[in-house]
Amino acid sequence: MHKLWATILKDVRILGRDRLGLIFMFGMPIILAVVITALQNSTFELVNDNKVPLLLCNRDTGASSKQLMLAMEKVGIFNLKQVVANETDQQISNRMQDKDALIAIIIPTNFTNSLNNKAKEISGKALSQFGMEVDSVQPYRDELESITLLYHPVLQESFRQSIKGALRSALQLVASKQILKSLYFALNEKQMPEQLENELINNEVKINEIPISRDGSGKIPNATQHNIPAWTIFAMFFVVISLGSSVVKEKLNGSFVRLKTLPTNYMVALLSKQLTYLAVTLAQAAIIFSIGIWVFPFLGLPRLNLPADLFGLFLVSLVCGWCAVSFAIVVGIFAQTQEQANGIGAVSIVLLAAIGGLLVPSFAMPDSFKTIIKISPLHWCLEAFYGLFLEGGKLKDILTNILPLFAITLALQLIALAGLKSKNLI
Amino acid sequence: MEAVQINDLGFCYPGTTHRCFSHLNLSIAKGKRFGLFGPNGAGKTTLMNCMTGLLQVKEGAIHLLGQRIGENKKKVNRLFGFVPQDFSFYHELSPVENLEFFGAWSGLNNGVIKKRTSELLEVLDLTEVKDKPVAKFSGGMKRKVNLAIGVIHEPEILFLDEPTVGVDIQTRNAIIAYLHELNSAGTTLVYTSHQLNEAEELCNQIALIDQGKIIANDSLENLLSAHQQEGLEGLFINLTGKKFRDADA
Structure with missing residues (x-):
């Protein structure tokens, strides 16, 4: 436990001094969430309020x-x-x-x-x-x-x-x-x-628009409810830039050689990185949600309404975060250089976001994408978050989204272990 | 019991057919200051990596203080310290933070880590910069940090790969003096370097390795007298020749 704690402390210290990494992980998604929500909201208003x-x-x-x-x-x-x-x-x-x-x-x-x-x-x-x-x-x-x-x-x-x-x-x-x-x-x-x-x-027949919801609240979704979950997921997966290159950096610099000669298994380092960055992803979610709740109204944007099932929200955030961290570790283990980790990491996240329905709604995708979409962990994250934020669902309602996400995460963990073993790193 | 006992070692890198060693035998007694020298590509680093368990040995056996390498990693790895040629620490962290982390990984508790950290910073003259990130240090200071991390757990055997490369004379002298101090306290030193004058000053047992074979292994005095040489440099040229080896490596 002492070794794990010392390793977490080391990882937190290094992370805290990586200003660029922090900007990528916290600043960029917040800016994206604000800008995209503002733009989409103005489109909604254009159609609904303005002429x-x-x-x-x-x-x-x-x-x-x-x-x-x-x-x-x-x-x-x-x-x-x-x-x-x-x-x-x-x-x-x-x-x-x-x-x-x-x-x-x-x-x-x-x-x-x-x-x-x-x-x-x-x-x-x-x-x-x-x-x-x-x-x-x-x-x-x-x-x-x-x-x-x-x-x-x-x-x-x-x-x-x-x-x-x-x-x-x-x-x-x-x-x-x-x-x-x-x-x-x-x-x-x-x-x-x-x-x-x-x-x-004069057409007398009125059309009552009622958004369907599992809790029967019939709350009208807005740009914030759509965008905050989507960009939170994007932010979580963008830890690949910091974590992926941290794994590569450790592999490439001499510290890794020394670690291998010490009486501690490298799995401790890997576990520490996972816990540290899992905490980062949860912090990202907490910060972005807080901005949606308390800052957005000041910017003239709709306020974020948290789902009723807060435990469900925590669990979804946790599984999404773990999946994002596992993906980053896999990228870090298989990349040969930091440049490779950054490039592959960033491009793959944008691609997975695109096919996962974060950039283009999944219902608008061609049929050929309907199967591919399922391999994107971001898709399952988004479905789980939407189940809570838009449909008013509870944990039991989104289990069908969490389970595939969990399966993908376990597969990534196994790939990471196999990668470490094949590279003689553990 | 020998500090290092190598029996019938054979090794080739995975995926290659070139044998780095065949039936190599070597003994290093406890308390020695052992120097391993040889031209580039002779097998010094490979042998050092086999001794520290960084490379997996499948032919023959290496024992450190009676413990076989590759059998009980946790136990064996407590016995030795390693100071690689590359700076093997986290540049973003301060010396104290690095020592805290590597101390924990070496199996020390917080109390011992604090005590050893304070001692090492003092003896290596790093106290004033103990809280500054190592990234801002000069090459000499980084070498000291590299050494401090390797000895924080007071290992019985210390492997040193070019521990003074790229440092000024003052730092070199300080490092060599500290290594003498460690040896006096009972630590066996296994050292490799291209600084032959430094080796003369430090080592009391010398082995020359060439093309994967130990071609000489004795005290410096005995080797010089046997080969009628005045210094290690002459002995080195005499035994390994003048041909450049980089191209063969």
Whole structure:
């Protein structure tokens, strides 16, 4: 015990004097957590609270284009900026280059007319299907006039698709209304009352969004709940830079030769490193969680809500930390130089984070990645943390994530031992 | 009982066919100041590594004070200290912190570590810098720290590989004086170096090794008289020749 304690003391002293290593382990993940959460939060706010500026050029003079504009406004996510009708596509593009808006919609000249004709044709067909006599309706053979959607290339595909969806639903509303007006006129030979028209345009069916949760709390997740666990895991695994190179350094410098001539097994050194860095990973988790709880609100970011099962959270952090430490030890044992340990360590963590769903959500990954994802320990860490932070789960709910993580950790420990044995280090 | 007894030692590095030693025999009596010399690539370091258990011996046997190397590592490793040529400590730590750690690994308790640390810092003139990181030390001071760590557990046998390389004359004299002191207290010294004048001053038994064979092994006086030489350097050239050996190594 005395030897182990002396070794831990030695490791802590060396670690405490490795300023660069400390910056990597504590400073970088904190900065990442703050920056990424702030960015993602602003995206959430952009969609939820703020309105997206949208240039609208209405070259049509009819009622349907005005209704379309009204319907677009009612979608609630756009801040419509109307430009004069005679502005050319190029002039509108230039405005977008100046970032006046990232999207523009151009309603063509004949929009109302073509929509009316199409509506008349459909309503006529509908009435004749009901067996009613109708005036001969000229079939509308032309294509409906297209709406042009201009977008800035910086706009992400997913965001563009959601704007397209909103535009399509507004168009659907205007077209349906026009068909109903046509039907109403054909049946009553008078215009549809304005009140009825308004009722048609106002969609009364509300959508209740409820995030599913195991504890039934239904708390709405935010950017903090997503990012803090993810970057905590990233931080924990980034101990590979400090620990991996510490193992290599010890192997390469003369101290290792002396250690081998002393009446103590090298396993004591390995155990000490594991305990020291396990404490580091737990400290990282505690610090990042504390920042999420107490500092984020001061930065205008959502506060981190800790899961109800704090013991579960501790256990997940412990297993994640142990896995990260085991991975770092394996890198340290097999790397020949410190440069190799740093390079392999950093690149492998970014790769494992990418395939583990930390950088891109796992549900958005191609099918071919659905199996590969399971080999990344970071994936199981993330699933376990999300089970607690987002789904409100308890320890028993995330056992299916902890057990594979535990298995990977044991495999890494065995690889480390085999590596030490094959290199005649123990 | 001999301090070091090597019987019929054979060794080749794993994955190679070149035999470093075949049927090598050597005895070093307790209390001797033994010097092992030879040209580059002669097998000095390999033999030293076999004696300290750093290399696994499969042919023949090496005993330290009657204990066979490779059989009871914990017990055998308590018997000797090792001062490698490379600085074998943690540069980020101070001399005190290094001695605390290596003392614990040598099996000493806290009380003994404190006492020995204080003694060694005093005798090697490191007290003033005891709390400063070794990384900031001169080469000579680092050599002293290297030596202090090797002797903290008061070993019965001390293996020294080039213990004074790269130090100034004052530090060299201080180290040699301390080694004499240790030997007077009963520690057997097994020393290797290229500093032949230093060896003349320190060693009372000399062995010359060349191409994996011990070609001479006696007291310095006997060897000089047998080969009609005036100094170790002449004896060395006389027995090993003038040919450069680095290319053969």
